[in-house]
Amino acid sequence: MSTPAGTDLTATDAAELGRLLNTGEVSSTEITRAYLDRIAADDGELGAYLHVDPDAALARAAELDSSEGDLGALAGLPVALKDVVVTEGVPTTSGSRILEGWRPPYDATVAARLKAAGTVLLGKTNMDEFAMGSSTENSAYKVTRNPWDRDRIPGGSSGGSSAAVAGGLAPWAIGTDTGGSIRQPAAVTGLVGHKPTYGSVSRFGLIAFSSSLDQAGPMARTVLDAALLHEAIGGHDPLDSTSIPAPLPPLAECARRGAEGDLSGVRIGVVRELGGEGHAEGYEPGVLARFGEAVALLESLGAEIREVSCPAFDLALPAYYLIAPSEASSNLARFDGVRYGLRVGDDGSHDLDEVMALTREQGFGPEVKRRIILGTYALSSGYYEAYYGQAQKVRTLISRDFNAAFGIDDGNGVDVLISPTTPTVAFPIGSRTDDPIAMYAADLCTLPASLAGVPAISVPCGLSEGLPVGLQVMAPALADDRCYRVAAALEAAQDAARGHRFLDQLVRRAAGPEEPA
């Protein structure tokens, strides 16, 4: 695991790995091997990956090591992909039995762009089936554990990605976020996770859960890493009609500028409805304490802090749990056993409808079925207006709250909004599996940005009971750079106060006796 320079490559951030590669101090093969070794040693317990092909990864690394051309900043760096991202020739299941054994004939745009940038695919990470869940316990294949406390969940649905990056099994990873599936797992594993503006990262080749909400984004150890990975996957894609034909803002540059620590003139709104006065029910005191300290720190960096009310945010949870299942009920209709994946009952004794029904009965897990049934109901003739129609109206109201807060019409608003990323720290495995509503509450803070399509980042802001707490920064659509700038400032200030990076606490804890947060 150690390099000539004495660095633990699996505890090093990606930007630094890129520098070492660039100066020739390490090779892609060495980095890739270091991560594969960690995977071999620890993933049996951690359960972050669904598919790893060490030979293919090493062959790819060797190819990159021997290539002449300059592929760019990410060349030679390994990356893990959530199993919802379609990869040509590499098994892709979206965490579901119904796609077991499917090897796609094409690459998602996100996968193709990472390939073109010269990255090495380490493997496909575990996830809640079809990205439906907040704990990765809905995976059809395995449980994934939180590296900070292996009896706790790593968040979800991108829990395989969060566990892999936090646990040193990948330098960074791609996740997808429909209602919080990047930000919540990042928060509970001490990572930086960003959900880009809807339409700014291509959805082509992401197995759809809820088309109007799904976005892919980076999960990384630092804000700068997240920005670098985001730049590699983002930008317009003609294969996705909803992709915005606008260039990405300079994200890495904003992250670097933010890390200089000056936030003077930046107006930050604290959302009252997300853990503020009169809305603190369900929020752990430790989470609110860390959040309050972070707000104070941001103020000390020159930011102007004010409380902002967004009343419609209270309706985000019910609206989300009508819209997302409605779209899912339609998106998942293609899994009928006719063309690919699982087929059950094709033995001559069942007719077509029965084969489809048996395939779906056995191929989908309980949470997926719950949401398909919910969505089918919400879209039914006679109920559509009362459920789906009303939920869309709520969505409009939430967007209006964001617009008002950001002063889109009058210029008299804040630059970003902040809140805790999750109401609680990582909860114990199995503690909410019998209570879907309690499970859904994990997304309370992340849903508004999803419904409005605006960008939001989660950045660590300390520990509560020894477990990571995340702070969420939300910005207007296409102003993802503001998320990176504010998050980087907070990260830098905390690192300076702590004397080391946030995730180093986990590495040190694994290495020796626990230290105070």
Next chain:
Amino acid sequence: MSSDTLVDFDEVLTRYEPVIGLETHVELGTASKMFCGCSTTFGAEPNTQTCPVCLGLPGSLPVANAAAIEATIRIGLALGCRIATWCRFARKNYFYPDIPKGFQTSQYDEPLCTAGHLDVEVDGETYRVEIERVHLEEDTGKNLHVGGATGRIHGADHSLVDYNRAGIPLVEIVTRPIPGTGAKAPEVAKAYVTELREILLALGVSEVRMEQGNLRSDVNTSLSPIGSLEWGIRTETKNVNSLRSVERSVRYEMRRQAAVLDAGERILQETRHFHEDTGSTSPGRSKEEATDYRYFPEPDLVPIAPDEEWVEKLAAALPELPAARRARLSEEWGISPTEMAWLVNAGAVGLVSETVAAGAPPADARKWWLGELARRANDAGVDLAALAVTPQQVAELVGLVAAGTINDQLARQVLDGVLAGEGDPAAVVESRGLAVMGESDELVAAVDAAIEGNPDVAEKVRGGKVQAVGALVGAVMKTTRGKADAATVKRMLEERLLA
């Protein structure tokens, strides 16, 4: 074979008033599919014109074909529709193997074009058909049921699906209910589809080959007792794919429904299949247990918002539409609306027009296409346009007759050669030696031989019975196998017998 009781058609009309309605699906002739870049060529090996998008593979996303949207707007404009300034695609959700995504991407409550009309003429009377909507959607794949006797799913061993057709742009044109057509209902239905087809051809948006399924109509028919203010319960005859069948299906449904109503029973609101062989319909699935399609706006596609200026440009650039063209041609050719209607019914307007353009006088062009050529198409059981002769060749044939190179009888033999693929008319005249004989030695010999061989007849002519010369002309024509010019032969005979 149908066991339906039928009422005589004329008797139906003594008690009931029909209302018809049509939903017509047209496959657009775009080079690529509606939501991906796959080719739309007909007849390719199964599943060779597919990609992750039209196979609905997980993760794939649609991108709307701009040419298909433009074609749909042009159809709407040609039908006098209002063009939406903003509308969306919608998902129509249902399970069937031929729809790869588990839903069909279509339009629901926001169609691209609304509120148009199309005037059709039957027996000199004009019927206005109101168009409710024109919208854009994607075609499904094709199921092939193997192992059964009927090719239908019942009794089959297994089924195969060909997704080449899946995702081909499909325009659906829906009429409002058409009342007040009475006995003409079947013909109005046929005339509507015929006229629609002409418009689509003029716009160049589809090949409209009905035998390839480019255009398929669902025909709604209902009956209500004469004087009743309420319309009856309708049936929907699906996928009727020839003009003749459209007419027959209405006629059949009227006769069948009248019998049901006469018996005091209720019409079932259902879809029915039309059978070409018997001209009858049989029940499909009942609409009363209809699927709830759970329509909702397609989140994977952005709304269509046609720029008004662009739409105006499209409207200005529309070609001359069939009705206007017919009016102009009637005048140019000097024919009556009834004569024009014959040409329309024969599907010959374009053919005659092209023949005229190739140099034939309009009267001759009409005579050929409605006469000899129509007869041959009828004998062969094909459309006029499917005959292996081009308007240019017909014009050449007309020219050869006018020049006296051949006569009408020879021209029919020349046509045989052209249809047999022997080349253009002039080449066939040459190769088959079909030119009219001049006053050659051969003809003189034939004339002399006829006189010698029929001394009685010759004597009668000489004796003043001039009309008897016809028998001798016949004899000459026989020996020359029709190649002689009858007038010339008659003149030569008279010179010899009456001089």
